[in-house]
Amino acid sequence: MMNEARQALNFAARQLGFSGVGVAPAQADQGNTLATWLAEGKHADMSWMERHLPARLDPQLVLPGVRSIIILTYEYPRADARSAPGCIARYAQGDDYHKLLASKLADLDETLQWYGGTQRCFSDSGPVSERFFAARAGLGWIGRNGLLIRPGKGSYCFLSSILTTLELPADSPMPNRCGNCHRCEQACPTSALHNGCCDARKCISFWTIEAKSPIPQDIQQAQGNRLYGCDTCQEVCPWNRPQEHVYIDPHLLMPATLQSLSPQQLAHMPEADFHTTFSGSPIHRIGVEHLRSNIAKQAASISPQVL
Ligand code: B12
Ligand code: SF4
Ligand code: SF4
Structure with a gap:
């Protein structure tokens, strides 16, 4: 059964x-x-x-x-x-x-x-x-x-x-295959990773999504063009190089309207447009002020002509 x-x-x-x-x-x-x-x-x-x-x-x-x-x-x-420049995880x-x-x-x-x-x-x-x-x-x-x-x-x-409450047949764990690789730890812009754990106090993902207080100066300097979240420790991982073909749900693809919006356009977007653009997106949760503040902080950390 x-x-x-x-x-x-x-x-x-x-x-x-x-x-x-x-x-x-x-x-x-x-x-x-x-x-x-x-x-x-x-x-x-x-x-x-x-x-x-x-x-x-x-x-x-x-x-x-x-x-x-x-x-x-x-x-x-x-x-x-x-x-448009300005990364969204x-x-x-x-x-x-x-x-x-x-x-x-x-x-x-x-x-x-x-x-x-x-x-x-x-x-x-x-x-x-x-x-x-x-x-x-x-x-x-x-x-x-x-x-x-x-x-x-x-x-x-x-x-x-x-x-x-069902007692289903359990699967067996597999061994860790990171080996001698430390690319993610080395690539993390804020050195947030140690022994397989992330220190949220240093993580750009935390500061651009979860934090209730403004991004501290040292994190701001490392923020680069990240507007929401951070994928660096995944981008450098050799296991994320294209391998098997996977199905991606079309609902998870970025709408064309958002693809081409520059950070300045996002920063100056009227609040009503923010709600329309992001109503179905996880970004909506952080609110317009937090997004604007992320944009201001990343603008301060990279040269204006990149924007
Ligand atoms: C809090 C949280 C965050 C925080 C803190 C990050 C962190 N590493 O904990 C912040 C906001 C920074 C964050 C960021 C991100 N997050 Co997050 N986050 C969570 C959340 C809600 C809880 C994680 C947690 O418990 N952390 C505390 C640490 C100590 O726990 P842990 O690392 O899970 O370790 C547990 C076990 O692994 C075990 N363990 C670990 N080592 C060992 C060793 C031994 C010997 C033993 C016995 C046990 C053990 O102990 C812990 C407790 O049970 C989970 C969802 C959930 N409910 O689990 C998503 C989750 C982990 N996040 C997720 C994602 C996608 C991200 C981001 C990539 C988002 C982004 N692009 O910006 C980043 C990645 C940052 C990173 N490198 O971790 C996904 C991960 C998917 C995956 N493939 O693993 C999750 C699972 C959400 C989901 N349901 O999809 N996140
Ligand atoms: S999400 Fe970014 S800041 Fe956070 S641990 Fe990974 S590389 Fe570091
Ligand atoms: S980059 Fe990937 S394989 Fe290398 S240590 Fe980090 S998680 Fe492991």
């Missing part, structure tokens, strides 16, 4: 466009990496990470009776689509993945209900260490850039998680 549920899950997930499915046991022991990271203050002002610690460490607090954690991968575009170029994936996860929930399971589903939206369980579920390994890397597909993917 559980093998059948697993097969049905795999089939339904592929139909919905997920590129990978893995199952991990719902174990509580995730090592002390997260607790140490928090104790060292590497979460910066993301206080919700502290509040969620007990739930993150014990999936039973998220779904009582949980037996398995299913992790799914969904590919996002590989190329930087902007013709690849994952944020198209529609908001939270909404896109939520409806697909609801379909998978229904499939698993049919086998008697009770589920909770998340995609970057809940207290689940998605990378840890993805690696435990054999989908790839956690690279020195802190991200899940899959042989043949690299790291450009979203992770979603389904906690289920």
Whole structure:
């Protein structure tokens, strides 16, 4: 019966466009990496990470009776689509993945209900260490850039998680294949990566997306032309060189209107236009003021003629 549920899950997930499915046991022991990271203050002002610690460490607090954690991968575009200077991280170029994936996860929930399971589903939206369980579920390994890397597909993917009361057959983890490579650590403009963990206090992705306070001077100097997020530690990774052909959902491609907008045009965009342009995008969440401030900071860090 559980093998059948697993097969049905795999089939339904592929139909919905997920590129990978893995199952991990719902174990509580995730090592002390997260607790140490928090104790060292590497979460910066993301206080919700502290509040969620007990739930993150014990999936039973998220779904009582949980037996398995299913992790799914969904590919996002590989190329930087902007013709105008000013980088927007690849994952944020198209529609908001939270909404896109939520409806697909609801379909998978229904499939698993049919086998008697009770589920909770998340995609970057809940207290689940998605990378840890993805690696435990054999989908790839956690690279020195802190991200899940899959042989043949690299790291450009979203992770979603389904906690289920069903005891599905678990997959085996795979060995780490970073070897002697340290390119991501060396390429990070702010030296934010150490021992496979990212210090958010130094990460440009944090400062341009999550931070509640202005970008500090030293980070600003390293920001370059990044307007929203940062992909540098993925761009340099040899596992992200084109390998297998992957399906990219057209909803995740950047609309033509955004491709050619210069940073100045974005910075001077009236608020009403910001809402129209970004209403379906993850960028909408940071608001017009934060985007304008990111643009002002990157303008200060690179020469005006590049803009
Ligand atoms: C907080 C957060 C951030 C923060 C902090 C970054 C960080 N590295 O933690 C900021 C805002 C900076 C950020 C940036 C980015 N993020 Co982010 N982020 C998250 C979030 C919400 C939580 C991550 C977390 O728990 N961090 C704390 C650290 C300590 O935990 P961890 O690295 O996951 O480690 C856990 C395990 O791996 C384990 N572990 C690690 N090592 C070891 C060793 C041993 C021996 C053991 C036992 C355990 C263990 O312990 C930890 C706790 O369980 C996740 C979604 C989620 N719910 O998981 C997305 C997530 C990790 N982010 C994602 C993405 C795409 C990004 C960016 C690429 C976005 C961008 N282009 O700008 C950057 C990349 C930066 C980087 N190099 O990490 C994706 C990653 C997809 C992938 N292929 O891995 C996720 C999974 C979102 C999603 N659902 O798709 N992010
Ligand atoms: S996202 Fe950018 S700043 Fe953050 S760790 Fe990667 S390379 Fe460094
Ligand atoms: S760049 Fe090298 S060290 Fe970093 S994640 Fe990729 S293979 Fe691992």
